[in-house]
Amino acid sequence: MDREILRRLELLNQLRLTEEEKQTFLEFFNSKKSNLEALDNAVNTQNVERMVHVMPVMTVVREDVVKQPFSRDDLQRSAPETDEGYWCVPRVVE
Amino acid sequence: MKKYTVKTQTQSTAKFVADDMILTKDIPTCAGSKMLDGYVSLFEAEVLTRLADKGYGLAGKTDVGEFSIDLLGETSYNGAIIEDGVLKNATASVIKDGEVDFAITLDVNGSVRRAAAQDGLVSIKPTYGTVSRFGTIPVVCSGETVSVMAKTADLCKEALSAIAGHDDKDGTSLPQSEIDKTKTEKEIRKVAVLSSMLKGVDGKVSEKLNNVCEILRKNGIEVTEIDDSVIALSSAYWAVLMSAECCNNVSKYDGVKYGYRAQNFMGIDELYTNSRTEAFGFLLKSTILLGSETLSTANYVKIYDKALRMRRVIVEEFAKIFASYDVVLMPACSAFAYGEEDMKNTYKAYEENFYTAPASITGLPAVVVGGVQFVGNAFSENSMLSLAAIIEKEGK
Amino acid sequence: MKYETVIGLEVHVELATKSKIFCSCSAHSYGAEPNAHVCPACCGMPGMLPVVNKRVVDYGMKAGMMLNCHINRTTTFDKKSYYYPDLPAAYQTTQWFAPVAVNGLVEIETSKGKKSIRIKQIHMEEDAGKLVHDIREDTTHVDFNRTSVPLIEIVSQPDLSSAEEVEAYLDRLKNLLRYAKVAECEMAHGTMRCDVNLSVRPEGSDKLGVRTEMKNMNSIEAIKRAIEYETARHIDAIEHNTEVLVQETRRWDDIKGKSFAMRSKETAGDYRYFPDPNVMPVVIDDEWFNSIKASLPEFPEVKRARYINEIGLSEYDADQLIKSIAICECFESAYAECGSAKDSANWLLSECMNILNSRQMSYDMLDVDGKALGKLIKLVSEGKVGRANGKKILADMFDNRDIDPETYAKENGYIVSNDTSLIEKVAKEAIASNPRAVNDFKSGKEKAIMALFGACMKQLKGNCDPNTLKEILIAEINKI
Structure with a gap:
C-alpha cells in the first residue's frame, strides 16, 4: 500500500492518522498483505464454498408485528444535538 | 486505571460482573472507548436478563480494551492496568481477588482467554449460537461469543447453564434442540496436541502444556501430538474477517446520534472525521483501515472471499481431527505476562491471536484452564469443563 | 444522423x-x-x-x-x-x-x-x-x-x-x-x-x-x-x-x-x-414457495380476457376496469350480487368514476363495498329506487362502508312508491299549475311533458317509476 491508497482509506473511513501512525500502519498493513499473498497457494480454495455463518444454515424470520416500546425522548437522551424531535447535523448541501 | 464500576449493593448471594461490552440499562457501557464515554443503553443484554431471572446479582462492570480487540484491555481510554510492570486484565483481576463468583464477557479477539490463562483462571467460550448476543456491543459478529470466566470450572458450568438457550431476538441463535446437545456430556479419552500451534511459546507456557499433558495421561487420557498445517493458518484469515467486520460495526460511531462529538468542525465530513479521530485509539483505527481495505473492490476476492473459504477449510480440518480425537490442546498465549516491550507493539494482539483465532474463526467452544486452552467439537463445552475440573484438582 | x-x-x-x-x-x-x-x-x-x-x-x-x-x-x-x-x-x-x-x-x-x-x-x-x-x-x-x-x-x-x-x-x-x-x-x-x-x-x-x-x-x-x-x-x-x-x-x-x-x-x-x-x-x-405462488392474483390480461369472453363485457369496459385491482374487485363482487355485468361495469365506470374524480381520488383509492354496490344496482334496476336517488346513496356509501343500500333507502325515503293514487294527485296538481306546458304538449310539442314530469318527480322526491309517471301524466292530460 502506498500513501495515496492510505489517504483514500482515511477519507473513506472518516479517520486521520498522524505522520508517525501512517508509517507504523503502512508497515503493518504491507506485512499482513504479503503474508496473505504468501499463503495464497497454501490451500487451493477454488472449489470450496465460502462460509459466512459457522452454524448450519437455518431460516430465521419473524412475524410482521409492530412493537414500539422506545420513546423518542429516551432515544435522543444522549444525542449531541437535537431540535424539534430531529437529530441535527451541519447542513448537508444537496 | 479503574477496574470496575460498582453497582449499588445487590441482595443476591451469587454475584457476578459483566465486562463493558455487555449492555446494561442503569450503568454506562463504554466498550473501553472515549467514543462511548458515559453511554447508557436503553435495554439490557439478554444474558443479564437471564441471570437476573435466576437470582444472580450484577455487582458491576469491568473495563475492557477499546471494543475488546486488544491483548488484555490496555487500549481502554481509562488506561492500561499495570502491576509490577505486567499488564493486567480488569475482569480477571476482579475474579482473582474473589470479589465476585464469575464474570460474563464478550470474547471478541481472544483477550478473555489470554487473561484467564495468565491469571490461572477458568474460562469457557461456548459454541457459537448457544448464548444470545442480543445486547452485546457488536464487533466481529460472525465469531464473537458471550463467555464466562471464573475461578473454577464448576462455576463456569453453572453460569453457562444459566445463560445458554435459544433467543428469538438473535437471528444467529441456534434452536433449543441444538443447544440441548451441550447437556449430553461425553468422556474425553483422546487429546490431540497440534505441533504447529506450539510455535512461539516461551518456556513457561511449554512447561504448563507439558504439566497438563502429564495430568491427562495420569488420568488415562491418551495424548497424541499430531501434525497439521491448516489450523495454524487461522489467525491470518481471522485477522481479515475480524478487521472487516470491526470496521463495519464501528462505522456507526460518528458523533451524530449519541456518543462523542468533536468540539470543532466545519461541515458534516469534519464532524465525522474529527469525532472519530479524536475518540478512537490507534489499534482500532488501524483495524478499521485494514478491514476497509480487505473489503475494497481490488482485494475482496483475493483477500476477503478467500478468508471466508478458508474458514470452511479450517472448520473441515477440525472435523477431521475430531473424527479421531475428542479435543485439541493448544496454548492460549505465547507468555504468561506481557511486559513493557509487548505494550510498545501496537499490533501485539494480532500476533497473540495466533492461539485464539482457531476457536474464534470456527465458532468452536474453547476452555482455558491451568494456563492452557482446549478447543472441542461443537456442543462439547460441558464435557470440556468436566475435564477442566480434573486438571484443576490435579494442578493444585 | x-x-x-x-x-x-x-x-x-x-x-x-x-x-x-x-x-x-x-x-x-x-x-x-x-x-x-x-x-x-x-x-x-x-x-x-x-x-x-x-x-x-x-x-x-x-x-x-x-x-x-x-x-x-x-x-x-x-x-x-x-x-x-x-x-x-x-x-x-x-x-x-x-x-x-x-x-x-x-x-x-x-x-x-x-x-x-x-x-x-x-x-x-x-x-x-x-x-x-x-x-x-x-x-x-x-x-x-x-x-x-x-x-x-x-x-x-x-x-x-x-x-x-x-x-x-x-x-x-x-x-x-x-x-x-x-x-x-x-x-x-x-x-x-x-x-x-x-x-x-x-x-x-x-x-x-x-x-x-x-x-x-x-x-x-x-x-x-x-x-x-x-x-x-x-x-x-x-x-x-x-x-x-x-x-x-x-x-x-x-x-x-x-x-x-x-x-x-x-x-x-x-x-x-x-x-x-x-x-x-x-x-x-x-x-413457502408454493404458498406464495398460490396467492398470486389473476393477471390483468387474464382478467381482461375473462371479462370479455366469459362475462360478455365490451373491450372498452374491460380495458377500463383492469386498470385498477380495486375497481376489478369491486366490480366482481357487485356483479356476483346483482347478476348484471353491464350494469356493474356502468355503475363503476360512470357513477363511481364521477365521484372519484370530483373528490380528486385515483382509481386505486376506491373503497366501496362491492356487494353493497351490487345490492344498490339491483334496487335501481328493479325500479325500487330511482336512479338519481341511487347515485345519492352511492355517494354516501363512499363515506360509509357499512351502509346497506336497502335499509338506507328506506330510512331516508328513497323507496319508489307504487301508490298510483298519490301519483295521480301529484300529476293533477302539476297539470293545474302548468297550463302552458299542457297546451304545448297538446299542440304536438311532445317534449313539453318533461316540465310536468320534472315537477312531479321533484314533488315525489324521485321515488316514482318514470314510466308509470309518464303514463299517468299522459292519461291525465288526455282527460282534459
Missing part, C-alpha cells in the same frame, strides 16, 4: 408491510411525527440484532413472480457501507450476492406496439432516513422514521428507449405490484422512486454511449421531461461538441427544467459490500 436513447431503470418500491424489515418499528413513515417510529436498532445504537420480517420475503417473492422472475431459493443479505446522515448505522443492509429474484420480463404497450423489458434483478433492502433542510439555515434535521422501512429495488436491463416507454413500464410495474397488493407505488408519497440511467448512441449501433444517472425521481411527468432533456443534451454533445459527456450522477431540477452534475465525493461508490454475518441465508422451501 439518427440517434436512439438507451434507458435502464432502478425502481425503488416501499413494501406495504406493517413493521420494518429488521426491527419491529412501524413501517408507516408517511406523515408521522419525526422520529416517532424509531428504536435503538434503526437509529444506529449498538446491541440489537436484525431479524428478517417474513412478510418482506413474501412480498419480495411475490413481486418477483409478478414480473416473471426466477426466484432464488436461497437468498442472502449483505452490508453496504457509506457515510451519510440519513444512514444511521453507516451501512445499509441490502442484497448484493444473491437477490430474491432475477431474470424477469415485463411486457409493455405503447403507441408503437408491444415490447418486452428484461428485469435484471429484484433485491430486498432497507430504506434510508429523511433529511429536512428547511427548518434552519445552517442545519440539516434528521428523521429516522423511514430508516429500515422495507424496499424492493427493481433493476431493469437497458431495454427502454423513450419517455413513453418509461411511462408505460412504470405504469405496468405499478399495476402489477398493486394487483399483488405488495406495495402502494405512489410516487407522490415516495413509496415509488426511480433512478434513470440514460445514454445515447447512433441508431443501430451496438455500442453503448456514455451513461448518466439521475437519482430519486419521484414524478412521472418529471421523469419524462428529464429523459427528453438528457437525450437532447447527449445528442448535442455528440453532434456539436457542446460538452464532453462523462459518466456521472446528475440532479434533475424540474423547476428549471435542467439537469445538473452533482458534486461527488472522491470515495463515492466505494461501498465495501460483504455478507451480513447477523442475518442467516433465507431458504425458501417448496411449501
